[in-house]
Amino acid sequence: MKRVLLAAAAVMLVGGVHAENRVAEERVDLSMTGRIRQEAFTHSQVMPLLTHLTEQIGPRLTNSPAMAQANAWTRSKFNEWGLANVHDEAMLEPFGRGWEFRRASVEMLSPRAFPLHALPKAWTPGTNGPVEGDAFAAKLESKADLEKFKGKLKGKIVFIAEARAYKPGEKADWHRETDETLDAMKSLTVPADQTDEAREEARDKRRKRIEFTPLLNQFLIDEGAVAAVSPSGWDNGILLVSGGGSRKAGESVGVPSLAMSAEHYNNVMRALDRKETVRLRVNVDANFTSDANQPAYNTLAEIPGTGPHRNEVVIIGAHMDSWHAGTGAADNGAGVAVMMEAMRILKAVGAKPDRTIRIALWTGEEQGLLGSADYVSRHFGKFPDPTDPQEKAMPLSLRKVKGTLQPARDYGNVAAYFNLDNGGGKIRGVYAQENMAVAPIFETWLKPFNDVGATIVTQRNTGSTDHVSFDNIGLPGFQFVQDDLDYFTNVHHSDLDVLDHIVPEDLKQASAIVASFAYNAAMRSEKLPRKALSEN
């Protein structure tokens, strides 16, 4: 025992010198860090976990049967590892219906016969076997467009957007941050004022989209269109596909709708420009898995705290839902596998944290951070819901009045939230979200991982993932800085979001850092400092 105590004393890393005087010196247990690194680097389970999640379970559209399988499998792994309080928590507001697809093919039959590369949008109906129709170009983006094409779409397969020219790939698809780019990331641009006009424009755009989508869906049905096709958002034949139709029971789901490779979409559009008759056959086997709206589920589990702060919680999380074109390997199987692995590592090294360490695998992130927002609102606090339904449909960032925070019981008990959701690249640092006081803490925590490439703390904010649900209500929620690899060039929401584009070593590195951050946050004398809450 004595030997261990001495060793622990010897390896205490003392930091925090940059922090203001009231902040206690930051200590890192390097002995524990070493055990975490060893477990993460040499006994890693992160790739088997990710493989099971993405290839044996598959892509995990929110409320799909595969997502339910993922909830069940992650619970079983957590139980196997001896975690506590393993459970799914249903979101308060029913998410909608589940949807899944099994096959999809589009064939050009004439003027020449060849297969077109396309996948269905989620929450759009299948075709009930092969259906045929002539392609018809009709940009449908406004009510005026609907008027313009009224009565013209019967039996047509409607190409609802304009052709999009190939954009030459003059930069490498795949890249890591360099010392220079990391250094640049440390600078912050003081944000310009958002004018009322700009905000109103954004609100208006959102409002129009909310209003237009059901009109378009119903219009295509009323017209008797056979199917609708849009171009993929990526070039080079890559299929970027997300949702269409509607997940809400009782709303119009429109006609079978697909995203097609830009190259094939443009080929059809050019033929239509030449006034050729383009005959297509579409066959989509897809279905909604219930008639009624169902809740969506977050999966949670804990390593209970054993110290004086055991009622406080450090949460690590990642969204488990994905889109359906690939297998959701980088978005966000990687985050899920890393968070799971971090919990496994902490158990394997025999961590006995002061605070409770909780893992949260969110649902509905791809539909607007829904799972984490629901969880945070019920457990930690929320801004009052607007009474105006139009206002309620606005995301928090676009609401006119946020109001005054209504903290829930455990608002004071959240020590930290750490999220991973920027693809499969290794961790290069952390976004401090303009929380000045955490910077020296994180710098100290990152020091033992400088040698594996994690070096920077930036005051920059990053958004679009679940730490925002915490940050919104003033809780210390953070997302790591990661190497992009090919996430934002090829992989994001596309059919290339599969295991092949994952770098196993990167996920091992990330697992070690997350486990260490969770442990440090669970062991330090105070919860992480909070920044001032932005209310209005």
Place this chain on the structure above:
Amino acid sequence: MKRVLLAAAAVMLVGGVHAENRVAEERVDLSMTGRIRQEAFTHSQVMPLLTHLTEQIGPRLTNSPAMAQANAWTRSKFNEWGLANVHDEAMLEPFGRGWEFRRASVEMLSPRAFPLHALPKAWTPGTNGPVEGDAFAAKLESKADLEKFKGKLKGKIVFIAEARAYKPGEKADWHRETDETLDAMKSLTVPADQTDEAREEARDKRRKRIEFTPLLNQFLIDEGAVAAVSPSGWDNGILLVSGGGSRKAGESVGVPSLAMSAEHYNNVMRALDRKETVRLRVNVDANFTSDANQPAYNTLAEIPGTGPHRNEVVIIGAHMDSWHAGTGAADNGAGVAVMMEAMRILKAVGAKPDRTIRIALWTGEEQGLLGSADYVSRHFGKFPDPTDPQEKAMPLSLRKVKGTLQPARDYGNVAAYFNLDNGGGKIRGVYAQENMAVAPIFETWLKPFNDVGATIVTQRNTGSTDHVSFDNIGLPGFQFVQDDLDYFTNVHHSDLDVLDHIVPEDLKQASAIVASFAYNAAMRSEKLPRKALSEN
């Protein structure tokens, strides 16, 4: 008349100062060059030509119905433009059978259902409707492999190669040459001796491939395999597909065979590694278009010479056949459209060349420069055919003894051959193929195109396309240096070889240069100098 003569005199560009003394000064008619540029840049037809060839006719596998359509359509255009001697010329040796496909789909049915991205290899049979089987991994690359898997493949869909890991795209997919890379291209590495061992190894490898392919085809049939699948040669879901089976009547065509996106191929292979049962459904609608071997056809047309050298010929050419995954836009629709456009331009500007200018649109290039080799051997000359059939099957470069050239009647009448077949990128210069004496001539000819990026003459050889058929027998055949764009990264032989990856301005530039080169070669006092013939 006088004004024109004066003008012509004023614009004569005098070059050739670097050439040896016996070479006459090189003159370029800048007035004609200006007319050519104007026609090419401001009245271009190159994109309509390419669009018709690739999207209205489609990909043009040698001896496919689409290739026959392309022969007919190009003849009709040549007649429309008033070219002479418009005709198809059949290759002496029957090429084989035609083949075409209309649809192809592969679905994973279990353990989870989703569509896999794959296209059939040319000259492999269709499935006659959907067929199902379990995937089975069996690397089949040697006779020993066939022995190893004998009796194990009945009813299987055989994955005949190993999985191939994703190679991160750390360089840009799309690039142009820079001043630096062009400058570097001017240096030549003195070739190392090819050892007898190296040559024998290459011969052996080729021999084994020739011997193994029919064995593999027949083995898969004898075993009762349902289909065979290989991974695409490109990453990122791109399908690089060429031929399989056999085009020769009477030879085994094997079982339905497809190339699958590497990401999907690897997914199946990993499932098989985990001992999962992977059930697939394959549906390929493909057929051979004849039972007997048929000849393949080159298409030819001329602007007859009107001067004292009218019996001599300047040939410009490009192969019209393509692979079938895309539409053969860069390989080599671009070359065909540029060569056609060059002829149209020469007619449009009223060129009255001294020598005859001939356009040759080759067939069978993708199967080994067959169309051009046949044409050259019958019209200009050849090395004697070996009597040993094994030796005859070897390409010229691997034959032990080339023998002594047997010139045909018109061997002496070829003034120059110019080829374009390195994708859709603009011309940056020309490969002189170690023909020292042409360098100063080409430098002079390129001068009026320096301003549009065509600047270098390199002594380097380039191979793998139809100018080799001329160069092999000592005729002055040349291929232009072109910007790569994304030709050698994504497009070559893949489903991305489509119009979207073409840059129209580049083809306009190339059309002007080719027209000008053809005109200069047809007008100069002498035929282009020839280099010493390599015989052994």
